[in-house]
Amino acid sequence: MKTVHTIAELRAALSASQRPAFVPTMGNLHPGHIELVRQARNLGDMTVASIFVNRLQFAPHEDFDSYPRTLQADADQLSAAGCDLLFAPNEREMYPQPQTFKIQPDPALGDILEGHFRPGFFTGVCTVVMKLFQAVFAGRAQGVALFGMKDYQQQLVIGRMVRQFALPIEIVTGKTQRAADGLALSSRNSYLSEAERREAVALSQALHSLSLAAAQAAQAGALPEIEARAQQALAARGWRPDYLTVRRRSDLLAPEGALHGQALVALGAARLGKTRLIDSLEF
Ligand code: PAF
Numbered sequence: 001m002k003t004v005h006t007i008a009e010l011r012a013a014l015s016a017s018q019r020p021a022f023v024p025t026m027g028n029l030h031p032g033h034i035e036l037v038r039q040a041r042n043l044g045d046m047t048v049a050s051i052f053v054n055r056l057q058f059a060p061h062e063d064f065d066s067y068p069r070t071l072q073a074d075a076d077q078l079s080a081a082g083c084d085l086l087f088a089p090n091e092r093e094m095y096p097q098p099q100t101f102k103i104q105p106d107p108a109l110g111d112i113l114e115g116h117f118r119p120g121f122f123t124g125v126c127t128v129v130m131k132l133f134q135a136v137f138a139g140r141a142q143g144v145a146l147f148g149m150k151d152y153q154q155q156l157v158i159g160r161m162v163r164q165f166a167l168p169i170e171i172v173t174g175k176t177q178r179a180a181d182g183l184a185l186s187s188r189n190s191y192l193s194e195a196e197r198r199e200a201v202a203l204s205q206a207l208h209s210l211s212l213a214a215a216q217a218a219q220a221g222a223l224p225e226i227e228a229r230a231q232q233a234l235a236a237r238g239w240r241p242d243y244l245t246v247r248r249r250s251d252l253l254a255p256e257g258a259l260h261g262q263a264l265v266a267l268g269a270a271r272l273g274k275t276r277l278i279d280s281l282e283f
Contacts, residue, residue, distance in 0.1 A: 001075070001079040001083050001084060001085065001086055002085050004085065004088075005090065005093065006089065006093055007135045010048075010085070010136065011138075014046060014085065014136065016046075017046040017140075018045055018142070019045050019046075019140070020044050020046050020047075020048050020136055020140070020143050020144075021044025021045075021046070021047050021144045021145075021146065022050070022133075022146070023040050023047075023048070023049045023050075023146050024049075024128075024147075025049060025051055026053045026054065027068070027069060027071065028067070028068040028069070028074065028190065029051075029073075029077050029078070030177070030185040030186070030187060031177050032150065032177035032184075032186075034078075035174055035177055036146040036148065037049060037081045037082070038081055039174055040083075040146050041082050043146075046084045046085060047083050047084045047085070048084065048085045048086075049083050049085075049086050049087070050087040050088070050089075050136075051088045052087075052088070052089055052094060053067050053069065054128040055091065055124075056095075056099060056123070056124035057120075058124070059118060059119070059120065063191075068190055071088060075088075102123050102126075103123065103127045103130050105123065105157050106160065108251070108253075109153070109156060109157055110122040110123070112153075113153055113243060113245070113267060114154070117242045117243070122157050125157065125158070129158055129161070133167060137167070141168055142168050142169075142170070143168065143169045143170070144169065145158075145169050145170075145171055146171075147174070148173070149174060150176040150184045150186065152267055153267070155171065155173045156252065158171060159171045181201045183197075183203075183204060184204060184279045186278075188275055188276070189275075189277075191275040192272065192273070192275055193273065196273050196275065200277060202234065202237055203239070203268055203270055203272075203277050204281070206230055206233065206234050206244060207244070207266040207267075207268050207280070207281040209230065209233075210226065210227065210268075211283040213230070214264065214283070215259075215283060217259060218259065219257065220255045220256050220257055220259055223245075223254070223259075227245050230244040231243075231244050234270055238272070239270045239272050240270060240271040241269070241271075242271070243268065244266070244268040244270070245266070246265070246266050247264065248262060249282060250263065252267070263282070264282070265280055265281065265283070266280065266281045267279075267280045
């Protein structure tokens with residue numbers, strides 16, 4: 001695997017590729033990322049990963065400074081998984097000037113759930129992803145980019161961005177990878193203490209119970225009470241939930257009318273100690 005640090009080097013290394021398959025990451029890789037890289041190998045003629053901790057998607061009080069930076073270990077894993085090219089720019093390469101032009105997602109999708117609790121988050125994500133897409137795909141008739149299902153809203157926002165800007169990029173979403181107890185794999189799991197790690201599975205269990213209760217409810221009108229009970233149960237275990245909710249898979253709006261036959265997803269975000277975890281479950 002070749003590692004490059006500038007957009008010029010990246011473009012030179014990709015010059016022979018007609019369909020790059022791209023996995024953007026912020027590093028501190030876990031098997032969920034590696035599975036995306038494995039999938040990517042079958043989808044393009046060159047597999048590219050990026051590692052860049054994107055300041056634009058962190059609020060000032062969030063964990064930008066402490067976000068784990070583990071470049072060498074990440075590069076070893078990517079290489080072992082068969083990645084061809086790693087793009088690991090520094091901040092000056094990605095943002096040589098303050099990034100004043102930004103991609104602002106549709107508020108109907110970008111300002112709810114994660115966007116509500118992390119204002120500006122999806123503007124930061126879309127802006128860096130658009131810039132990474134320009135770096136990897138510019139001038140190509142086709143490409144493919146892979147994102148994890150755990151960040152459910154993120155993959156929807158990016159899919160909508162790609163469609164609205166008519167980018168010739170196929171977006172592929174990889175299944176959430178879970179630890180043996182069911183905890184969704186996330187770079188932020190490394191913040192958890194041993195006791196918190198044992199408790200952390202309660203979030204995916206809460207989403208499972210929420211989806212079962214919602215599947216038994218006939219009408220969407222019953223959901224607010226079911227969601228409130230799910231949040232209270234998690235709070236009683238010491239969590240601070242931001243949301244536990246059932247939404248339509250297509251646009252993350254609250255379902256209406258009869259629930260039977262609707263494609264739904266249970267989404268949750270909650271803090272355990274200092275760590276904010278998110279998860280989702282389609283049903
Ligand atoms: O999911 C992530 O790791 C980040 O949000 C992404 C897509 C790499 C953009 O910084």
